[in-house]
Amino acid sequence: xxxxxxxxxxxxxxxxxxxxxxxxxxxxxxxxxxxxxxxxxxxxxxxxxxxxxxxxxxxxxxxxxxxxxxxxxxxxxxxxxxxxxxxxxxxxxxxxxxxxxxxxxxxxxxxxxxxxxxxxxxxxxxxxxxxxxx
Amino acid sequence: xxxxxxxxxxxxxxxxxxxxxxxxxxxxxxxxxxxxxxxxxxxxxxxxxxxxxxxxxxxxxxxxxxxxxxxxxxxxxxxxx
Numbered sequence: 001x002x003x004x005x006x007x008x009x010x011x012x013x014x015x016x017x018x019x020x021x022x023x024x025x026x027x028x029x030x031x032x033x034x035x036x037x038x039x040x041x042x043x044x045x046x047x048x049x050x051x052x053x054x055x056x057x058x059x060x061x062x063x064x065x066x067x068x069x070x071x072x073x074x075x076x077x078x079x080x081x082x083x084x085x086x087x088x089x090x091x092x093x094x095x096x097x098x099x100x101x102x103x104x105x106x107x108x109x110x111x112x113x114x115x116x117x118x119x120x121x122x123x124x125x126x127x128x129x130x131x132x133x134x
Numbered sequence: 135x136x137x138x139x140x141x142x143x144x145x146x147x148x149x150x151x152x153x154x155x156x157x158x159x160x161x162x163x164x165x166x167x168x169x170x171x172x173x174x175x176x177x178x179x180x181x182x183x184x185x186x187x188x189x190x191x192x193x194x195x196x197x198x199x200x201x202x203x204x205x206x207x208x209x210x211x212x213x214x215x
Contacts, residue, residue, distance in 0.1 A: 035180045043171035047164060049142060054160070056148040082142065089146075097148035100160050107164060111171050118175040 009127045016123040020116035022076060027119025031126060040115045047108035048075050052082075055101020058093030061086050068102045074109030074116075161200065169193040 020027025024044035025037035051059060062069045062083040073079050085091070093101065151157065169192040174180050177188065 036174050039174040039180050040171055043167045043174070045138070047167045050163060052142045052145055054149050054151070056145050057142065058146075058148070081140075091146055093148050095148075096151045096153055096157060100151075100157070101148070104164055107168065111168060115171065115175055 009131075012127065013120050013123050017116050017120045020119045021074070021112070022078075024075065024112045024115065027116055028122070031119060031122045033122065040112075044075060044108050044112045044115070047111065048079075048105050051101040051104025051106075051108065053101075054104065055093045055097045055099075056091060057082055058086055058091040059098055059101035059105055061093075063087055064092075065102065068106055071106040071109040071113075072102075074113045075105070076112075079109075158204075162197065165196050165200075166193050169196065 016027045016030050019030050023029075023041070025039075025041035028034075028037040028040060059065075060069065060072055060079060060082040062080075069083060166189075170189045173185060173189045173192060177185055179185065
């Protein structure tokens with residue numbers, strides 16, 4: 001049976017995805033999976049914090065390191081603030097601490113992207129189950 | 135969230151790090167985090183023994199394969215030099 005695409009459902013799925021991006025684990029929280037949300041929030045924030053601790057805030061550099069900045073932005077839009085602070089104060093990070101810091105922060109972003117996709121998938125399952133009941 | 139970001143922004147100096155073989159151990163915490171978060175998305179229930187066990191198995195599998203690749207590359211280097 002062909003499932004109708006309702007505007008409310010699309011908005012709901014978009015909101016779940018947006019919540020997952022704004023706060024890591026926020027999407028799962030909206031779907032009602034508090035346990036998963038807690039693990040995701042702790043994991044993503046910890047990875048990002050370790051990365052910044054190793055390489056300083058200079059690892060988030062939207063001007064000199066654009067390709068690393070794109071996955072870093074997947075952690076949260078608040079990362080843009082760090083980028084602004086780095087550029088404004090001219091903070092630079094070099095060598096191994098910078099490399100490892102960039103890997104940690106970018107992996108945190110990629111992990112959060114995976115979690116956003118998973119949250120939207122779970123929300124879609126919830127919407128489908130609700131539609132079938134009706 | 136903004137407060138956390140501003141706290142993180144206070145870290146202006148990179149950590150001092152010696153460039154030797156031990157630096158690869160920094161991969162371990164990242165692997166554990168990746169395995170834990172991945173398993174949290176895959177399993178239906180978290181905070182139980184199965185979750186901990188599967189996360190540990192995935193972490194050890196990734197570390198094992200990385201170590202294997204390192205050994206293969208080391209012997210390859212010995213052959214070509």
